[in-house]
Amino acid sequence: MSIAGVHLTRIGKGNFLLEPLRSMNIRDQDALVREVVMHVQQGQGVRLYYDLDGMPVIDPVYYGWLDKLARTCQTVNVKMICINMQPTAAFTLSKFLARKPAFETALGVPD
Numbered sequence: 001m002s003i004a005g006v007h008l009t010r011i012g013k014g015n016f017l018l019e020p021l022r023s024m025n026i027r028d029q030d031a032l033v034r035e036v037v038m039h040v041q042q043g044q045g046v047r048l049y050y051d052l053d054g055m056p057v058i059d060p061v062y063y064g065w066l067d068k069l070a071r072t073c074q075t076v077n078v079k080m081i082c083i084n085m086q087p088t089a090a091f092t093l094s095k096f097l098a099r100k101p102a103f104e105t106a107l108g109v110p111d
Contacts (some may be wrong), residue, residue, distance in 0.1 A: 003035045011034050014046035026065040033072050045078055053084035058093040070102035083108050
């Protein structure tokens, strides 16, 4: 599906995989969240797997983007699961978390 800055792919029964591209611009988070959630809803998605493989560090701004996307997904009954989080990203994320994230984590997409 064509969304600027991300690659969104249907990968199975209600599952979607979101892969951020280097060109992803989270400055306009609202528009990006709307587009992603709209595509997942139109595809009758129930899970959105967000691939963090290319993110060695998650700073507060990027966490804000993940949180906004996950909370929006929750409002339309879509579970967001971050996959392939690198240990360095998990460590930096843990430094500034004040509450449990709105998303789940997993090593990868289950078979």
